[in-house]
Amino acid sequence: MAITFDAAVAALRKVVAPDMERPLTEIDRVHDLEIVGDDVSLEVVATSPFKAQLGAAVEQALRGAGAREVKITWDLQIPSRDIQEDDPSPGVKNIVLVMSGKGGVGKSTVAANLTLALNRAGAKVGLLDADMYGPSVPTMFGVMGRPTSADGQRFLPLERFGVKLMSIGFLIEDARSAVVWRGPMLQNALLQFMRDVDWGQLDYLILDLPPGTGDIALTISQKLRTTGAVIVTTPQEVALQDVYKSVSMAQKVGIPLLGVVENESYFICDGCTKRHELFGSGGGQRIAEFAAAPLIGQIPIVPAIREWGDAGTPIVQAAPDSEAAKAFLSVAERLADRASAQGLSSEGGPRIDRSGGVNRHLPIMR
Numbered sequence: 001m002a003i004t005f006d007a008a009v010a011a012l013r014k015v016v017a018p019d020m021e022r023p024l025t026e027i028d029r030v031h032d033l034e035i036v037g038d039d040v041s042l043e044v045v046a047t048s049p050f051k052a053q054l055g056a057a058v059e060q061a062l063r064g065a066g067a068r069e070v071k072i073t074w075d076l077q078i079p080s081r082d083i084q085e086d087d088p089s090p091g092v093k094n095i096v097l098v099m100s101g102k103g104g105v106g107k108s109t110v111a112a113n114l115t116l117a118l119n120r121a122g123a124k125v126g127l128l129d130a131d132m133y134g135p136s137v138p139t140m141f142g143v144m145g146r147p148t149s150a151d152g153q154r155f156l157p158l159e160r161f162g163v164k165l166m167s168i169g170f171l172i173e174d175a176r177s178a179v180v181w182r183g184p185m186l187q188n189a190l191l192q193f194m195r196d197v198d199w200g201q202l203d204y205l206i207l208d209l210p211p212g213t214g215d216i217a218l219t220i221s222q223k224l225r226t227t228g229a230v231i232v233t234t235p236q237e238v239a240l241q242d243v244y245k246s247v248s249m250a251q252k253v254g255i256p257l258l259g260v261v262e263n264e265s266y267f268i269c270d271g272c273t274k275r276h277e278l279f280g281s282g283g284g285q286r287i288a289e290f291a292a293a294p295l296i297g298q299i300p301i302v303p304a305i306r307e308w309g310d311a312g313t314p315i316v317q318a319a320p321d322s323e324a325a326k327a328f329l330s331v332a333e334r335l336a337d338r339a340s341a342q343g344l345s346s347e348g349g350p351r352i353d354r355s356g357g358v359n360r361h362l363p364i365m366r
């Protein structure tokens with residue numbers, strides 16, 4: 001039996017947009033639905049560069065209703081944060097902070113791999129290594145060199161694997177001298193980074209922030225409209241106490257919490273498939289509940305993650321089909337959906353607040 005227009009619409013009503021968690025048909029995400037014989041063509045609006053799962057769901061729904069060929073034309077519309085006239089980077093649609101309360105939990109590793117995962121999905125991405133205490137981008141991306149300037153006013157980021165990069169490590173002679181940066185100096189340097197780097201047009205700019213709770217989050221919230229923050233933690237209790245503080249700080253200053261990533265979550269040894277939870281379990285989930293944000297992923301502890309990071313090619317780039325890389329890709333996919341939902345709600349689109357009311361947008365204070 002040939003598929004009818006009504007049957008196609010009924011099938012599409014059951015496909016849910018992953019960002020808004022509502023049927024595509026309810027939020028105007030399907031256009032130009034055409035049926036010729038048993039073949040269906042349509043345009044689908046995607047708000048994330050990760051389109052494969054949505055495409056498969058659309059195709060499966062239509063086939064279930066009798067379609068033979070399904071041809072999807074994508075209209076990719078990545079929502080933007082609320083960009084004010086005096087924004088230092090008006091071409092940057094989303095600014096995502098990667099934060100942790102404590103050093104050494106793998107924040108930079110997560111930031112680098114999420115950046116590359118978004119890039120692999122086809123987004124235009126930049127990574128700002130704002131970890132003045134210990135810049136890691138030069139090592140993890142295997143780049144050194146001085147940024148140049150086209151207009152004598154703003155630095156151009158360096159580029160590697162198709163990603164724009166800026167790090168304090170590119171600007172100082174000896175990365176270790178960054179340790180003397182304190183308080184206001186650190187905050188000023190971060191803001192200067194935002195103002196003085198010409199990021200051009202980007203879908204996502206990932207900010208790898210220094211560990212700690214304090215003033216940085218406050219400064220950022222006052223001077224920058226960000227899409228939100230990702231909190232990185234490890235499962236251990238000790239790490240958690242510091243992470244609670246950074247979550248509270250972000251909430252206090254109105255930075256939306258997009259999700260929690262639990263790093264070094266489990267270990268799979270050679271020759272067995274069992275997940276060994278070396279550092280306990282449930283830590284990420286507890287932080288997520290406290291933050292009223294979803295746990296968007298758990299990353300295994302895998303020697304290759306460190307080895308590739310040290311070798312200048314993070315694992316998502318070096319071995320995208322590995323289990324560890326897939327874990328990062330899955331986190332990036334959920335992050336992109338959370339960022340889209342945030343952008344849509346701040347644009348006044350249909351607002352779905354799944355975070356229990358934490359996603360507040362406070363007016364920018366100057």
Ligand SMILES: Nc1ncnc2c1ncn2[C@@H]1O[C@H](COP(=O)(O)OP(=O)(O)OP(=O)(O)O)[C@@H](O)[C@H]1O
Pocket residue numbers: 100102103104105106107108109110131134136211263264265299300301302303304305306307309310
């Ligand atoms: N899931 C993992 N499996 C194996 N090694 C990891 C994993 N995550 C991070 N590492 C390694 O742990 C070390 C610390 O990671 P990273 O530099 O990303 O942490 P950080 O939180 O950014 O630290 P800092 O606070 O010093 O900036 C690095 O050597 C990194 O390669």
